[in-house]
Amino acid sequence: MRASVRSALIFAVAALAALQVAQPVSGHLVDREVFENVTPTLYDYSRRDAAATAVPSSTSTAGPATATPGTGCKANSDCATGSCSAGKCVPQIGTGVKNSYCDSDAQCTTSQYCYRGSCQEIKQTGANCYKDSGCTSGSCINKKCINNSSQKNGFTCTRSDQCVNGSFCSNGKCNTVQPAGSYCYKAQGCTSGICNNNKCSSKGLAKLGQYCTASNKCQSNFCFKNACRAKRARNQPCSMNETCISGRCRNNRTCA
Numbered sequence: 001m002r003a004s005v006r007s008a009l010i011f012a013v014a015a016l017a018a019l020q021v022a023q024p025v026s027g028h029l030v031d032r033e034v035f036e037n038v039t040p041t042l043y044d045y046s047r048r049d050a051a052a053t054a055v056p057s058s059t060s061t062a063g064p065a066t067a068t069p070g071t072g073c074k075a076n077s078d079c080a081t082g083s084c085s086a087g088k089c090v091p092q093i094g095t096g097v098k099n100s101y102c103d104s105d106a107q108c109t110t111s112q113y114c115y116r117g118s119c120q121e122i123k124q125t126g127a128n129c130y131k132d133s134g135c136t137s138g139s140c141i142n143k144k145c146i147n148n149s150s151q152k153n154g155f156t157c158t159r160s161d162q163c164v165n166g167s168f169c170s171n172g173k174c175n176t177v178q179p180a181g182s183y184c185y186k187a188q189g190c191t192s193g194i195c196n197n198n199k200c201s202s203k204g205l206a207k208l209g210q211y212c213t214a215s216n217k218c219q220s221n222f223c224f225k226n227a228c229r230a231k232r233a234r235n236q237p238c239s240m241n242e243t244c245i246s247g248r249c250r251n252n253r254t255c256a
Contacts, residue, residue, distance in 0.1 A: 091107045098119055099118050115134060125145050154173055193216075205217060
């Protein structure tokens with residue numbers, strides 16, 4: 001009796017074990033199918049939300065930029081001119097017409113310059129000005145356009161080419177170019193064009209009496225009738241400003 005009961009129990013345990021081994025595969029399939037069939041709305045909402053958040057495709061393009069010079073901008077593409085500077089549309093280099101907005105001279109046409117934010121005509125000699133680029137000569141002194149090589153000794157200057165021949169711009173005033181051996185602080189102040197240790201060099205310059213073709217070829221900085229000559233002191237006779245040390249020959253033909 002006991003043997004038969006034991007055999008029955010062993011058979012039952014084996015059958016149960018076989019059932020448990022087979023159950024996960026079929027059970028998993030059943031569970032998944034049940035899950036999908038019982039909760040179909042979960043999948044529908046997921047697909048719907050994905051479609052709702054998708055970025056729609058478009059083949060349309062923005063129209064051409066129309067912002068004119070002076071209008072605010074963030075990038076070159078914002079401007080009809082294709083150029084944005086300091087937050088405003090500006091003309092392309094050399095294209096700004098009169099009264100067009102600008103923030104630099106180069107943006108205006110060659111006959112104009114940038115004056116207080118707009119392109120204006122460059123002025124002739126004698127006209128009022130506020131900067132060099134506003135004058136045809138490129139020189140604005142004391143708010144007036146001047147000719148270059150016109151400023152006499154003692155007159156205001158900002159560059160040496162504004163001074164008369166034989167002079168240079170020294171500390172804001174035109175002054176006579178100095179001969180060899182004179183004190184200097186820059187090469188432009190010497191006839192030789194060479195300033196060494198605050199002294200004008202005589203290198204390459206002709207001495208008194210030697211042949212010359214121009215005053216800046218002489219140590220004395222004065223060439224007269226193809227010979228280097230000494231400049232004359234105050235009250236000595238003269239025929240031209242260049243003859244005098246002071247750079248000025250008075251109406252009575254004596255050096256000032």
